[in-house]
Amino acid sequence: MTITDEAGGSTSSGRIPSLDGMRAVAVSFVCISHLIGGPSAPLDLGTIGVRVFFVLSGFLITTLLLHEWDQSGTINLSRFYFRRALRIFPAYYAYLAVIALAGSLGVIQLHRGDLLYGLTYTVNYHMPASSVFVQHAWSLAVEEQFYLLWPALLLILGRKRGLQFALLVICLAPLVRIAVHESLPDAMKGTIRYRFETVADGIAVGCALAGYRGQLWAMGWYRRLLTSAWFWLVPAGVIALSFVGSHAFQAIIGASIMNLLIVALVDRGMRLSTDPVGRLLNTRAFVATGVLSYSLYLWQQPFLASHQTGWWTALPISVVFTVLAALVSYWAIERPFLALRQFMARPHLVRVAAVFPSTTRPPE
Numbered sequence: 001m002t003i004t005d006e007a008g009g010s011t012s013s014g015r016i017p018s019l020d021g022m023r024a025v026a027v028s029f030v031c032i033s034h035l036i037g038g039p040s041a042p043l044d045l046g047t048i049g050v051r052v053f054f055v056l057s058g059f060l061i062t063t064l065l066l067h068e069w070d071q072s073g074t075i076n077l078s079r080f081y082f083r084r085a086l087r088i089f090p091a092y093y094a095y096l097a098v099i100a101l102a103g104s105l106g107v108i109q110l111h112r113g114d115l116l117y118g119l120t121y122t123v124n125y126h127m128p129a130s131s132v133f134v135q136h137a138w139s140l141a142v143e144e145q146f147y148l149l150w151p152a153l154l155l156i157l158g159r160k161r162g163l164q165f166a167l168l169v170i171c172l173a174p175l176v177r178i179a180v181h182e183s184l185p186d187a188m189k190g191t192i193r194y195r196f197e198t199v200a201d202g203i204a205v206g207c208a209l210a211g212y213r214g215q216l217w218a219m220g221w222y223r224r225l226l227t228s229a230w231f232w233l234v235p236a237g238v239i240a241l242s243f244v245g246s247h248a249f250q251a252i253i254g255a256s257i258m259n260l261l262i263v264a265l266v267d268r269g270m271r272l273s274t275d276p277v278g279r280l281l282n283t284r285a286f287v288a289t290g291v292l293s294y295s296l297y298l299w300q301q302p303f304l305a306s307h308q309t310g311w312w313t314a315l316p317i318s319v320v321f322t323v324l325a326a327l328v329s330y331w332a333i334e335r336p337f338l339a340l341r342q343f344m345a346r347p348h349l350v351r352v353a354a355v356f357p358s359t360t361r362p363p364e
Helices: 019-035 045-072 079-102 114-119 137-157 159-183 186-193 194-216 218-225 234-241 247-271 276-281 284-291 293-304 317-344
Strands: none
Touching: 019 045, 019 194, 019 234, 019 247, 019 276, 019 284, 045 159, 045 194, 045 247, 045 317, 079 114, 079 137, 114 137, 114 159, 114 284, 137 159, 137 194, 137 218, 137 247, 159 194, 159 247, 159 284, 159 317, 194 218, 194 247, 194 284, 218 247, 284 293, 293 317
16 A cells, blocks of 8 residues: 555655555455355454454544645645546446446346445445445445545544544444434334444544554553554454344444454554564555455456355356456556546646635644
């Protein structure tokens, strides 16, 4: 992950060590989860993978925004939204187009509302009614809702109060989950694992890490935690929590604990990138898989998701098709639009910001 790809880096090249490797782990967990039965399996690796993505998104986007704030004294909202659109929309809408075509030809069966909710990034409020082919877009919807809200909120509140708001979201999340759970009809109670207001703390912990990372490292107990020989208990704790099937426990405290353990794993991976685990995360294979993770996440669903009967879902064909589709998506769609984004950012071109001026920095 580099500074030109959504965040300020910690190396001379601008790359943040280990983060691409963590993305590789996250998308691998999602894929493995689908192969072993999805959320209904005893070990819910998919939830872990998605939470890692949430933490990374919160950290990377907030790092980018705070870096821009420090450099220019403002956050250019129009430029942010424009850059995110070029990064996220083309591959996603290409996927939806293929799914829509397959549905119209009768190759797959879509449910009513799938494409509308998919197009509007609201699949997280269409669960569990959506078909398997768009279900995974619930997490992409959560992230897109975060992209829409957080930069503007940070700009309005200011750096200090904005980061304090992220801490408030983390602290109040269990109460929000309980309140939403109790307000929903019995048939809808399971949807608290998808709704933005009940999962936003997974992103908020990443935001808080970006804002308070220096202060955390200055605390002796935190440095001892990250460098301890017993730190392996942290990933073990994440795995153990995924075995807990109690919805009440997960809603009240389990999800919050998992988020905090994951954010510690993310920070340690960046800070200790030269230890054995860090070196593994930074190997060429892990980094390449991390770079491909967005396309892999998009295309694993139609091939790997359980409870499908199509010939394309049989092993090992399903894995081969997933990788091939992801490679085509990355090289034919993601890469060209990333190049276009870099080209349009050149100083001699007329930028979107010239049409939509940014708001000035509010007082702290």
